[in-house]
Amino acid sequence: MRTSLARGALLGLGLWAGMAPAEEEAGTVRARGDLAKGYCERVRGTAKAEAVLELAPEVFGSVGAVNAGDAMSGSDDTPLGSPKLRVTAGLGYDFVGLYRGRTLRSRAEAECRRYQALAALQSAVEQGPRLGEAAALDARARALATSLPRAEELVAQLRDDLRDGGATLEELNAVQVRLDHLRSLARDTAQARERLALEPALPEGQTLSALLSAFEAADDQVEVLSGGLRTSGAWRLSVRGGYDEVFDVDQSTPLFGQLTLGYNLGQLWQGRANAQAREGRRLESRDAVDGAPRRVRQLLGELRITEQSEQQRLGEVSALVSDLQGQLREVEQLQTRQVRRFRDYLLLELARLQAEQAYLGAHLETLRTLLGGTGP
Structure with a gap:
């Protein structure tokens, strides 16, 4: 009421x-x-x-005392009655x-x-160019987890062939170098994921x-x-x-x-002052040199540049992956020793490229979500 x-x-x-x-x-x-x-x-x-x-x-x-009652006289100096x-x-x-x-x-x-x-x-500002990298690192880690065991098997088999005289030391060293690159990439990926886990995540699905x-x-x-x-x-x-x-x-x-x-x-003059304060606050928040909104607008520009660059790189890597997969299908039909060694190099190089492809694809998807765009 x-x-x-x-x-x-x-x-x-x-x-x-x-x-x-x-x-x-x-x-x-x-x-x-x-x-x-x-x-x-x-x-x-x-x-x-x-x-x-x-x-x-x-x-x-x-609680107090007041003068009450009728005046005792007409004199201005006389109080209105006695205190009550x-x-x-x-x-x-x-x-x-x-x-x-x-x-x-x-x-x-x-x-x-x-x-x-x-x-x-x-x-978002603190993560900067690394923003949206968590999903990309996860995708790379999954790709490496699939390819590394097979790469280890190839190197172990090549060592056996070296002892039996079926391979040369140069061939073993070349394959080991490629395997080391994959291991190093896996370690770097794990460390990057651990560092990102320490940082607060952005709300999912929001640009x-x-x-x-x-x-x-x-x-x-x-x-x-x-x-x-x-x-x-x-x-x-x-x-x-x-x-x-x-x-x-x-x-x-x-x-x-x-x-x-x-x-x-x-209050008749207060409306204009309130409007001035509102507009001033909007400008202050938008243009503050050290403010997050200004830095986020700059970050948006940087992420768009990254998106364009990675989109181009993904096309290049995808073409290489398709080419190597085609070569593998051809060489697997041959059984000579030299062809098998070439196949091993192709498999290790393909593993590296597939890890990069997985990273770029996941990162681009996250960037498009953050930027509010859609993929081609």
């Missing part, structure tokens, strides 16, 4: 517009786990602590506090969404542009709600009532009630 009455009053005062919190922001970022948990808990707790003072009624009381004891107690409520309390909580949620988006953007838009929307919402709180300071719609008795004075009903409506004329 009280909320409905207050809402009607605030509608008349023009305060309720824009009061509804934006819980369902377009492009809302998924929770960032521990990265944002502490910050969100702090701003929510702070907002609740401030909001309860706005939403709760005020209890007041006072006065006791006042009651409840007061400012209905504008409903707006301020709810807006404080809405602003805390907007600040939480803003921080979640900022944490995701900063994580960098969507994360940037989510940050800008939440940041703008924070300023809009802050402007609403500043505007609400110009209004007062309060009711006060309770017990009020002056002792030794006849009072039929020692109660009182009062409804107060107040408006600060400064």
Whole structure:
């Protein structure tokens, strides 16, 4: 009942517009786990602590002495009667506090969404050109896990052939060098995956542009709600009532009630200042030299360049893989020793190229997701 009455009053005062919190922001970022948990808990707790003072009624009381009764003479120096004891107690409520309390909580949620988006953007900036590499490294690791055992078998067989006189030392060394390259690539891949596991991951399936838009929307919402709180300071719609008795004075009903409506004329000039603050905040967030949004826009350009380069490289590698697979099909039909050695070289080189192909394919897919594009 009280909320409905207050809402009607605030509608008349023009305060309720824009009061509804934006819980369902377009492009809302998924929770960032521990990265944002502490910050969100702090701003929510702070907002609740401030909001309860706005939403709760005020209890007041006072005791003092007042002049009461009829004047004893016409002299201006004569007080109106003798001092009498006065006791006042009651409840007061400012209905504008409903707006301020709810807006404080809405602003805390907007600040939480803003921080979640900022944490995701900063994580992207920290990873830089390595962004989206996790899936690519996983794909390379799977390709190497498939090819390395066979490569080990080829080298072991070649050692046996060397002991039996069926192979030369030069042939063994050439194959061992290629095997060492594969092992080194596998170690580097494992180390890179471990390092990436230490870094916070981006929300899955979201583009960098969507994360940037989510940050800008939440940041703008924070300023809009802050402007609403500043505007609400110009209004007062309060009711006060309770017990009020002056002792030794006849009072039929020692109660009182009062409804107060107040408006600060400064609010007439506040709208333009709030608009200036909102536009200034937007420009500040967008153009800050050390800000995450600016660096993310730069990172987007770098990732597009990487996407084009890797797309070209993937075409080259895929052509090489197809060519080597064709050569293998041809040489496997021959049974001479020289052909078998050539086949071993082809198999090891093919394993390396297939690992690179898997890496490039997975990385390109992730980059297209981050950039919001689609593959050819």
